[in-house]
Amino acid sequence: MTKKLIIVESPAKARTISRYLDAEFTVLASMGHIRDLPDGEMGVDIKNGFRPKYTVSNEKQSIVKALKKESQSAEEIYLAADHDREGEAIAWHLIEALKLDEAKTHRIVFHEITKGAIVKALEKPGKVDRKLVDAQQARRVLDRLVGFELSPLLWKKVKPSLSAGRVQSVAVRLIVEREEEIENFKSSAQFRVNGLFIPESENFEIKAELDHRFDKAEDAKAFLEDCIPADFTLLSSETKPSKRSPAPPFTTSTLQQEASRKLGFSVAQTMRVAQQLYESGLITYMRTDSLNLSEQAITQAKAVINSQFGSKYSNPRKYTTKSAGAQEAHEAIRPTDLSKNRISGESAQMKLYELIYKRTLASQMADARLEQTVLTIGISSRLEKFIAKGEVILFDGFLKMYIETSDDEDEEQADGLLPVIKPGANLKRKTIIAEERYSKAPPRYTEASLVRKLEELGIGRPSTYAPTISVIQKRGYVVKENRPGISRKIQQFMLTGDIVKRSDKTENSGAEKRKLFPTAIGSLVNRFLLAHFDDILDYKFTASVEKEFDEIAAGKIVWNKMIEEFYGPFHQKVLQTEKESGKFTGERLLGQDPESGKNVYARNARYGPVVQIGESEDDEKPRYASLRKDQRLETITLEEASLLFSLPRAVGRFEESEITAAIGRFGPYLRHQNKFYSLGKGDDPHTIDAERAIELIQEKRQKDLNRIIQTFSEEPDIQVLKGRYGPYISKGKNNYRIPKEENPEKLTLTKIKALIEEQDNKPKKTASRKKR
């Protein structure tokens, strides 16, 4: 009975649209692309104009079948995939795979899901733009050729199962190069001087910083001493108005960044929660690069702001996208109903919704008006000046709703209100402090800041940011980790009363939380690819091929011609690298071992980076030692290598057995009678002596003894122990729960055996189902 069929990409969209239309319309979803290149082979006929071989994957079979059935009975078919390159291709694949009759098939597009927009789109149907489809084919084939020729090369030259691609390899490069920048960064210290002053006849402290920083401690100290007899006078007081504007509404990338900074969400978590909100109809589509808000949203925002804060807080705005390669098929991410300021549901959903709600409304609010005041304070004994900066909010505007955060950790913050005082006024000095401050290396990437960088370079799309971040971690190129910083001494001089006192302190610097670090294999693959395929690893590669895709879409060049021009030289390089270069281990000659005179190398081996004494070809096997986690193949020195070879080291004897010290996967440890004892921060495996080692062993034994609740002479394998999560039963390497109602001290051996039996046989409890 259906007469008209509309096909969109997402089922949530299909549901909404069908609500707006009469029963003569059926709206179905294609669930994204319905066909693609096959999984297990290249699927591109290189000799015949790069003709792609498209297949319908198993998981899409049932969708295609359903769409086909419905389309055969429909009088008119409207293909309403997104209005961008991929959407156009989806529409074309639908025609091909469903064998649609061109005469009754139409292409329609809309950028917001409102009744008006859909009706308007239906009124002027068009045809699929084959040139745009060709541009998509070029994109698809290029990515396949690059990925499926470079990856096998890596399997041969570096390690099996690795991968390379236009997007992921650049993401890894960014992280490797940032690490190198940090490694090469030379931190320098300068003395910053801050003073507290009180104006005459005022009861107010002014914090001011000196307009000069001192390189040397003695200069900083001399300055403070000069300040002892000095008079302080206000030289000038300048006030000027300023304003601050709200941030635009969210795109995928900015949502990921803010959710990471404000809520601590990973990129994948943000997308998972956003998807839930989208499917519940609470927000618009979450994979978008558009800043656009629909007319209806802007109107509703205005009404909500007017009624909640008054009309002077409202300032309807339209934002335009600046980011490279944006395709703008959707709206910005916003609540579907701006009158709903909170939702019920899981905590993560509520938090993310609130973030989106506030950001959207704030983007439609008035600028904040501020007044900035700068006071300049002169010193009678010196030429330098103290500067105090103050900022007062005259009108809060959007700040009432939302304040965007920044990645920059130590942004200068202006103080609040400063008193009105006249130039020429005298000020009393309270304390002046000169403190050493070290310059900071560039920050390591977080998942979200890496996404921002990729977007800036025009690499990847909203739908691939999260998968890309996860694939480079899955391949082992990159790890997300916390790392402790190092504490260092800070020199500080303080002037109070008439005395300059030295008062040093320590600060912890360089501690990292959930940051991305390159692994040994990540750095190695990056070096290999850069050495042979620097053009593809070029940060501008995507931008330059995108330009050609645009030319294909404009009909200026033919798609397979463009691919041909790329593939020729690329494939030559693949062949040449395959033939001419051997296995790539990143081998470096560090020098000679002073004992044997043999060569010392650093290289990547089967289980990761090692240092090696002697040649692999020699009859006598080389000696190996693994690198520590904080050491890198590219930078390790001969001295560091010889230190690694000094482990495992014999420390002494205890109870007739040898104690050895070494560094393992979990840090430094002692080994004695096949038992392991972790070394803490205070002990170094290279220098620890027998006395200290025995002390540690006995400490650990005592601790273990305290853990024992029950043992059984007839079954030495079985023990009842106190653990981190309460008492438990241990048998060999397995652990077993003790039911709450049992007293662990009184458990009999028979009862224990029954518990073990019971838990061995019963599969683990299934987790409670997720509510929907």
Added chain:
DNA sequence: CAGTGAGCGAGCTTCCGCTTGACTT
């Protein structure tokens, strides 16, 4: 959990960009 590091050779791995469930734990 605290080791390994060679080579043989079969059979496997891999890209990016659209979109959701259907599977476990």
